[in-house]
Amino acid sequence: MSTEVDHSNPITLSRFILAEKEIQGNSDLSVLFSSIELACKVIASAVRRAGLTGLYGLDGSENATGDQVKKLDVLSNSIFINSLKDILQPGNQLVAAGYCMYGSSTQLVLTWGNGVHCFTLDPTIGAFMLSQKNIRIPDEPKTIYSCNEGNYAHWDRPTKAFVDECKNKPTPYNARYVGSMVSDVHRTILYGGIYLYPGSDKSKDGKLRLLYEGNPMSFIMEQAGGMSTTGTERILDLVPVCTLLAACDVIPAECANDPVVCPLHRLQTDIHQRAPIFLGCKRDVQRSPAALGFSNFKPKPKQNPVIPDFVPSVTLVRSFILFTRRFVAARRSFCFRRCYSPPVASYYQSIMSTEVDHSNPITLSRFILAEKDIQGNSDLSVLFSSIELACKVIASAVRRAGLTGLYGLDGSENATGDQVKKLDVLSNDIFINSLKVMVSEEEEKPIVVDNDSSGSRRPKYCIAFDPLDGSSNIDCNVSTGTIFAIYQRNPDSEGGIQDILQQGKHLVAAGYCMYGSSTQLVLTWGNGVHCFTLDPTIGAFMLSQKNIRIPDQPKTIYSCNEGNYAHWDRPTKAFVDECKTKPTPYNARYVGSMVSDVHRTILYGGIYLYPGSDKSKDGKLRLLYEGNPMSFIMEQAGGMSTTGTERILDLVPVCTLLAACDVIPAECANDPVVCPLHRLQTDIHQRAPIFLGCKRDVQRVIDLYKEYSQ
Numbered sequence: 001m002s003t004e005v006d007h008s009n010p011i012t013l014s015r016f017i018l019a020e021k022e023i024q025g026n027s028d029l030s031v032l033f034s035s036i037e038l039a040c041k042v043i044a045s046a047v048r049r050a051g052l053t054g055l056y057g058l059d060g061s062e063n064a065t066g067d068q069v070k071k072l073d074v075l076s077n078s079i080f081i082n083s084l085k086d087i088l089q090p091g092n093q094l095v096a097a098g099y100c101m102y103g104s105s106t107q108l109v110l111t112w113g114n115g116v117h118c119f120t121l122d123p124t125i126g127a128f129m130l131s132q133k134n135i136r137i138p139d140e141p142k143t144i145y146s147c148n149e150g151n152y153a154h155w156d157r158p159t160k161a162f163v164d165e166c167k168n169k170p171t172p173y174n175a176r177y178v179g180s181m182v183s184d185v186h187r188t189i190l191y192g193g194i195y196l197y198p199g200s201d202k203s204k205d206g207k208l209r210l211l212y213e214g215n216p217m218s219f220i221m222e223q224a225g226g227m228s229t230t231g232t233e234r235i236l237d238l239v240p241v242c243t244l245l246a247a248c249d250v251i252p253a254e255c256a257n258d259p260v261v262c263p264l265h266r267l268q269t270d271i272h273q274r275a276p277i278f279l280g281c282k283r284d285v286q287r288s289p290a291a292l293g294f295s296n297f298k299p300k301p302k303q304n305p306v307i308p309d310f311v312p313s314v315t316l317v318r319s320f321i322l323f324t325r326r327f328v329a330a331r332r333s334f335c336f337r338r339c340y341s342p343p344v345a346s347y348y349q350s351i352m353s354t355e356v357d358h359s360n361p362i363t364l365s366r367f368i369l370a371e372k373d374i375q376g377n378s379d380l381s382v383l384f385s386s387i388e389l390a391c392k393v394i395a396s397a398v399r400r401a402g403l404t405g406l407y408g409l410d411g412s413e414n415a416t417g418d419q420v421k422k423l424d425v426l427s428n429d430i431f432i433n434s435l436k437v438m439v440s441e442e443e444e445k446p447i448v449v450d451n452d453s454s455g456s457r458r459p460k461y462c463i464a465f466d467p468l469d470g471s472s473n474i475d476c477n478v479s480t481g482t483i484f485a486i487y488q489r490n491p492d493s494e495g496g497i498q499d500i501l502q503q504g505k506h507l508v509a510a511g512y513c514m515y516g517s518s519t520q521l522v523l524t525w526g527n528g529v530h531c532f533t534l535d536p537t538i539g540a541f542m543l544s545q546k547n548i549r550i551p552d553q554p555k556t557i558y559s560c561n562e563g564n565y566a567h568w569d570r571p572t573k574a575f576v577d578e579c580k581t582k583p584t585p586y587n588a589r590y591v592g593s594m595v596s597d598v599h600r601t602i603l604y605g606g607i608y609l610y611p612g613s614d615k616s617k618d619g620k621l622r623l624l625y626e627g628n629p630m631s632f633i634m635e636q637a638g639g640m641s642t643t644g645t646e647r648i649l650d651l652v653p654v655c656t657l658l659a660a661c662d663v664i665p666a667e668c669a670n671d672p673v674v675c676p677l678h679r680l681q682t683d684i685h686q687r688a689p690i691f692l693g694c695k696r697d698v699q700r701v702i703d704l705y706k707e708y709s710q
Contacts, residue, residue, distance in 0.1 A: 005133055013037055013108065013119045013128040022114055029095070033110070037128055040100040040108055044121060047102045047517045051533035051544035052361075094236075097216035099182045102517045103477040105399045107131070109186065111223040116189070123399055123536065137225045141192020141281040143173040146184045149562050150588040152580050154200035158231060162196075162287055167565050175563040178478060179589050181208065185217050185279070187476035189224045194280030198231070205274040210238060214275050221279045227286065228279035240273055356546055364388055364521065364532045364541040373527055379460040380509070383486065384523075388541055391482060391513040391521055394468070395534060398480065398515045461508065462489050462499045464625035464684075469512075470593020479516035481595025485629035486510065497684065504628030504649035511633070512595045520544070522599065524636040529602070550638045554605020554694040556586040559597045567613035571644060571704040575609075578700070594621065598630050598692070602637045607693030607701070611644070618687040623651060627688050634692045641692035644705040653686055 005011075017023050017033055098110035106121035108128050116135040119128035145166045152160065166173035173193070178184050181195075188195045199206045208214055218228035218235035228235040278285055356362075368374050368384055465484040473480055486509040489499045509525040519534035521541050529548040532541035558579045565573065579586035586606070591597050594608075601608045612619045621627055631641035631648035641648040691701045 005130055011130040013130070016117070016119070016130050020112070020114070022112055029112070033096075036098070036100075037108065040106070040128075041121065041126065043100070044102050044106040048536055049518065049533070051518060051520065051531070052535055052542050094215060094219050097219045099186070099216070099220070101182050101186055101477055103183065104474075104480055104515045105477055107186075107477050109135075109189075109220065111220050113223065116220055116224045120400070135189060135224055137189060137281045138192050141283060143169075143171070144176055144188070144191060144193030145173045145284070145563070146175070146177050146188060146193065146195045147197065148177060148179070148588050149175065150558070150580055150585045151200055151202075153585060154202050155198055156200075159196070159198040165287070167563055172563045172566060174592075175561050175588075175590055176592050177588055178591050179587075181213060181217065183476075183478050185221070187473075187478060188280045189221065189226070190476045192281040192283075194278060194284035196278045196280075197276065198278070199276040203274070204276075206276040208274060208277050210235075210240060210273045210275045211271055214238075214277050218277075218279055225282075226280055227282050228277065229285055230276045231278060235275065235277060235279070238275060240271075356543055362543040364543070367530070367532070367543050371525075371527070373525055380486075380525075383461055383463070384509075387484060387511070387513075388521065391519070391541075392534065392539065394482060395513070395515050395519040398474075460489055460491075462487050464500055464629075466622070466625050469595050469626070470591070473591070473593050478591060479514055479593055479596040481512050481514040481516075481593060481599075483512045483595060483626055483629055484510065485625055485632070500624065500684065501653040503652055504623075504631055507628060507632045507649075510629035512599070512629070514595045514599055516596065520599075522548075522602075522633065524633050526636065529633055529637045548602060548637055550602060550694050551605050554696060556582075556584065557589055557601070557604060557606030558586045558697070559588070559590050559601065559606065559608045560610065561590060561592070562588065564613055564615075567615050568611055569613075569708075571701070571708045572609070572611040574704050574708070575701050594626060594630065598634070601693045602634065602639070605694040605696075607691060607697035609691045609693075609701070610689065611691070612689040616687070617689075619689040621687060621690050623648075623653060623686045623688045624684060627651075627690050631690075631692055638695075639693055640695050640698035641690065642698055642702055643689045644691060644701060645709075648688065648690060648692070651688060653684075 014034065014037075017030060023029055023033075096110065096112040098108065100106065100108045108119045108121070110117055110119070115133075117130065118132035118135060120131040121127070122129050143166075145163065147163065149163065152163065155163075176184070176187065178187075181197075184195050187193075197206050197208050214228075214235050215238075221228050222236070230238070365385065365388075368381055374380055374384075463484055463486050465482065467482055468474075468480055469483050470478070470480040485504075485507055487500055487502050487506065488508050507526075509523065511521065511523040513519065513521045521532045521534070523530055523532070528546075530543065531545035531548060533544040534540070535542050556579070558576065560576065562576065565576065568576075589597070589600065591600075594610075597608050600606075610619050610621050627641075627648050628651075634641050635649070643651070691698055
C-alpha cells in the first residue's frame, strides 16, 4: 500500500507540504495547494448533502466537450474557478497532479514528482490528514481489468485480444468498472491491474481528455510505479495538438491566429484533445500489440498540421491539475455551453421519485411515525430506530477508516469463506450490539434474540443482514453498504433458525444503507421504496426521495463481473452478448458492491446479474440477506428478479450441502442447522444465482433460459 503512517502523530496537508523540500520557498505552489484544498472541502460538503438540497439531476446544458451537465457539475465548476481564478492558468509541463475522491470518505491524492501521497478529510476537525505516504502499486498486483466492455464490438483487435486474454486465463481476471475515472484509477493504484479507455471505430481517440484526465492520471500512475500508454506511445510524451484543426483541409485564419479559441469550431480546441488510455501496473500495460500477435498492427496515422507557435500568457504555476469533475480554467476558454435539452432533463426528473419538498424536511423517525402501516407497531419502529443508529455509527467509521487504521484484512474468514476486513468485524459488532439480531454473513450460527427480563414478551421480528457489503472496496474508498431483511417471527416459536428460514415473499421490510459520496438509507415495508440521506450537519437521516420507481424508459446498462464469462451457462452468455452487439450497445458498469450496483439499477434501469457458473452453480450471493431483500426492494420499485428460471422471492431456503449428499448423515438429519461434517456451513448462508433489474431486461433473461431449455 504505502509507507506506514503513524496515526499517533497526525499530519495535516498544510504541515506535510510545508515540510517538503521541493515546495519550501515556493509560495505560489503552496498557495495553489491551499486553494485546491479549500475547493475540495466545499465540493465534498455539497456532495454529501446533494440529495437534500435539490442538486441531483441535469442542469439542462452541455459542457465544452458535449457532455450533459449535472447540477453538481455547475456548482463544482464555479467553486473551483472562484477558488483558483487568480492562479490556475494553462501550461505545457506538469509540475504537480492529483485528484479528490468523494467516496465513502473524501480523499485527496497528490504528487509533485516525489511519490504519491493520500490525505483523508477528517470531518470532525475539517482538515485533510495524511493517511498514506509514498503509495506504490503492489509488487504482486491483483488481476483486475477495468473498462466499459459494452463497447467491445467497436474496439481494435489488440484491445479485444488483451481483454479476451484476461478472461481466458486459468484464473480469470476480475472485471470492475465504476464509470468514474477517479474511482477506477484509485483502485488500480492501490491494488494493481489495468484501467483502459481505448479508441473505437466510433471515436478513434476514445473519450478521455489528454490535458486534464490522461496526463495527470498518467503522471500519478508512473509516480506510483506503474505505466501508461495509448497502446503505441507513452501518454506523457504526447504533444497536444488541435484535433479539430487536424480534420481541416484548410486551416482557417481564425485558428492559425489563435489556436486556443476557434469560433468556427464551437470553442472546442486543443485543451480538450482526447487520447486512448491504458494505465496500470507494468505487468498488464506492458502487454503490447506485438506480444499479442499484432506485430503488423499499425494504427491510423495522425495528421498533425504545422501550427504557429503559441505562447500562453504569463503563468504563476505551469501546471494542469486533474480533479474529479473535469474542472478546467484556461485563457478565454469556457467550461460550459448552455444548450437546453428538455427531453433528457425530464428523463432525469422521472427517475428520481415523487417530489420531495425540501422546505419541509422530514426525518426518518417522523416519516415512520406517520406511516399507517407502522403506526402502533412499536417493535418495528424500535427496530428501524436501531438500524438507523447502526448505520450512522458504521458511516462514521467508514469516513475515518483511513485515519484510524481500519483498512486491510483482519486475518480471518467469515462463515461463507470470504476474507474478513477490519471494517467487516467492526460493522458486524455494531449491528449486533444495536439490534440483537439473528443472522449475519460474518457469523456461522444464528444469533437468537433474548426475551425481556421478565420472560413474558418475545420479540416479534428477526433480521438477516450483511453488515458491510462490498468490503473488498474498502481500501480503495469505493462505495460499500449494509443490507438487511426483516422477517416476522413465529409467535409460538422459542426462537431459532426456523424463524428466519422463510421465503422472500414473506418479508416484512428490507433495505440497504450505502456509504458512498453521501450516506443513504433506502427502505421498503411493502408500500414503495423511499430514500433517506444522512445530513451530517444535524446527524439525522432526512427524506430525499419518496416512492422511487425504475424509469419508464430505462437506461441500457448491464452490471456483472464479466471476467467470469467463460464459466457462465449459455443463456447468460447469450444475454450479455446481445447487450454488446445491439446497434447501440449497452454500457457496462460493475462496482463490485451489490448495494452500489443495485442502487444505480433502481435509479437508472438496466440489469444487475451474478449468475451461477461451472465453478459455483448457485453463484456467490446469499439468498436470505442479499438476494431476498434486494429482490423485494427491486420489485417494490417496479422491477423484477429471477434465478433465470424462478422468481427469487419464491425460493424456499434449504440446506444446499445436504442436497449434495447421497446419504444424509445422522448428524445432519438430527440437526440440519449445525452439521459437523460440513464445517458449519448451513442453509442460513444458502446461495442463489441472481438477475434483477427493469422488466425489459430481466424478462429477456427469462426468455433466453426458456429457449435454451428446449
